[in-house]
Amino acid sequence: MNDNGDIQAKTRDRSIALAVLTAIASKCGTLLLRLISIPVAIRTLELGLAEFGVYIAILTIVTMVDLLHVGIGPALTQRLSKAHTEGNIEAQKRVVATSMVLSISLTALFGAILAIVIWKVPIPVLFGEKFAPFADSMKTACWLALVIIAVEFICILIDRARDGYMETRISNLWGAAGNVAGAIVLFVGIRYFPTISFLILAVNGSVAAAKLANTIHFFAKRRFLTRWIANFDRSLVKPLALAGLVFTVTYSLSAMVEYSGLNYLVGRYLGPSAAATAGIFVTIHVSLNGILQMFTVPAWPALIDARGRGDFEWVRKTGARLQILAVLFGLGAIGGIALLGPWGIPLWIGEEVVLDRVGMIGFACFFAAHLWRHGNQILLLGFDREKSVARVLLVEGAVVLAVAWSILHFGGTLSTVYFGGAAAILLVTGWNFPLRFRGLIRQESEPEDHPIESTGLVRNTDPVGS
Numbered sequence: 001m002n003d004n005g006d007i008q009a010k011t012r013d014r015s016i017a018l019a020v021l022t023a024i025a026s027k028c029g030t031l032l033l034r035l036i037s038i039p040v041a042i043r044t045l046e047l048g049l050a051e052f053g054v055y056i057a058i059l060t061i062v063t064m065v066d067l068l069h070v071g072i073g074p075a076l077t078q079r080l081s082k083a084h085t086e087g088n089i090e091a092q093k094r095v096v097a098t099s100m101v102l103s104i105s106l107t108a109l110f111g112a113i114l115a116i117v118i119w120k121v122p123i124p125v126l127f128g129e130k131f132a133p134f135a136d137s138m139k140t141a142c143w144l145a146l147v148i149i150a151v152e153f154i155c156i157l158i159d160r161a162r163d164g165y166m167e168t169r170i171s172n173l174w175g176a177a178g179n180v181a182g183a184i185v186l187f188v189g190i191r192y193f194p195t196i197s198f199l200i201l202a203v204n205g206s207v208a209a210a211k212l213a214n215t216i217h218f219f220a221k222r223r224f225l226t227r228w229i230a231n232f233d234r235s236l237v238k239p240l241a242l243a244g245l246v247f248t249v250t251y252s253l254s255a256m257v258e259y260s261g262l263n264y265l266v267g268r269y270l271g272p273s274a275a276a277t278a279g280i281f282v283t284i285h286v287s288l289n290g291i292l293q294m295f296t297v298p299a300w301p302a303l304i305d306a307r308g309r310g311d312f313e314w315v316r317k318t319g320a321r322l323q324i325l326a327v328l329f330g331l332g333a334i335g336g337i338a339l340l341g342p343w344g345i346p347l348w349i350g351e352e353v354v355l356d357r358v359g360m361i362g363f364a365c366f367f368a369a370h371l372w373r374h375g376n377q378i379l380l381l382g383f384d385r386e387k388s389v390a391r392v393l394l395v396e397g398a399v400v401l402a403v404a405w406s407i408l409h410f411g412g413t414l415s416t417v418y419f420g421g422a423a424a425i426l427l428v429t430g431w432n433f434p435l436r437f438r439g440l441i442r443q444e445s446e447p448e449d450h451p452i453e454s455t456g457l458v459r460n461t462d463p464v465g466s
Contacts (some may be wrong), residue, residue, distance in 0.1 A: 011166070022173050073159065075244045077161070101328055111153075118142045118146065136423060148204050155215045163300070168297060179206065185202045197279060223393045265404050265408055326371045334361065365418065366421045389433075403423070
């Protein structure tokens with residue numbers, strides 16, 4: 001490798017390391033805001049558990065709407081990373097402008113629909129009759145939540161653009177600042193404004209404000225990306241939209257199918273208590289999975305960059321590191337949950353958790369299989385294999401559900417469902433994804449036999465440093 005290649009490799013390593021460190025800071029801010037501030041507000045500041053339930057109901061709607069946006073961001077990351085690697089300024093202008101126009105258009109569309117719903121549909125019809133006593137305050141909170149949704153819907157796209165420029169660390173720092181600011185505002189202000197609207201403003205509004213600040217900072221640094229109408233490229237609309245659908249399947253839909261489907265089957269065959277227990281372990285899964293994502297999120301654009309520069313040695317080493325990390329984290333999860341789960345989870349949730357040590361080990365194996373799949377999935381996405389990955393994940397989801405149904409239909413328990421789900425994942429993607437990754441490296445590292453497709457873009461000097 002020449003000196004320039006060494007510099008680029010060190011830049012990628014540095015971007016991943018800084019992204020991980022700042023992600024830790026961001027998650028600490030999230031912990032401060034959501035796991036400490038809110039319970040204190042409920043218990044000591046007379047907000048009340050019922051009103052907090054109203055907040056959770058509104059927050060659920062916000063989360064569901066956010067899921068509609070998942071695909072556009074990764075599609076932007078992928079295209080922007082390639083254009084940045086090739087130094088093509090015009091391509092960067094076009095993809096950012098088109099993505100922003102699409103995002104704003106979708107925001108206007110969904111915002112108008114939600115506004116009509118809030119305006120015309122009574123609160124008891126939307127949320128249930130038990131929310132009728134809070135109808136007036138909920139109506140105000142819903143309008144406030146709509147504004148926050150609109151801001152996040154647009155600005156979250158810039159988080160993904162940061163990923164494409166290998167600047168994930170900056171988004172993480174803004175996120176950490178927003179979480180800390182939100183915690184401070186909540187602690188101080190809830191004494192004077194003990195309302196649902198203020199809780200939404202302090203918790204969710206602080207996140208939206210941080211994303212807005214990140215967006216302003218991003219475009220202030222790259223003013224050449226601000227002419228969205230002039231640089232809008234109609235020919236990119238269809239590929240971005242299709243890629244968005246594919247990434248939605250890849251990142252969210254497959255996991256939702258597996259877990260939502262499993263929870264439905266568990267509830268149908270084993271009853272509400274088992275379904276509640278399964279739901280608790282979904283929360284644990286999502287929380288722990290975020291630790292691995294601290295590494296995989298910045299690694300993906302770095303893999304695209306290395307592949308574009310032909311640095312397959314770096315791709316190979318980084319792939320091995322991610323695979324080892326997934327294995328070690330998975331083994332650690334199995335050991336930790338096996339040892340501490342039977343004591344810690346009932347202490348956290350309550351004695352109603354109906355899962356013994358064997359069942360918790362089964363969940364840990366299911367979680368470890370997901371980690372292995374996710375790490376290898378990111379490696380394949382670095383080779384632009386998102387369509388085939390999405391197809392395989394849909395097949396895997398169907399297999400997991402079929403195995404779970406078979407186990408429950410013949411008298412199995414939640415424990416055996418988890419063990420069966422882990423086996424199904426390993427059967428479908430556990431060997432397929434890593435094998436394909438090694439094959440792609442062999443194929444593309446021999447350009448005389450397997451030339452890499454060129455985009456035909458002309459190299460320029462990016463006017464903005466990373």
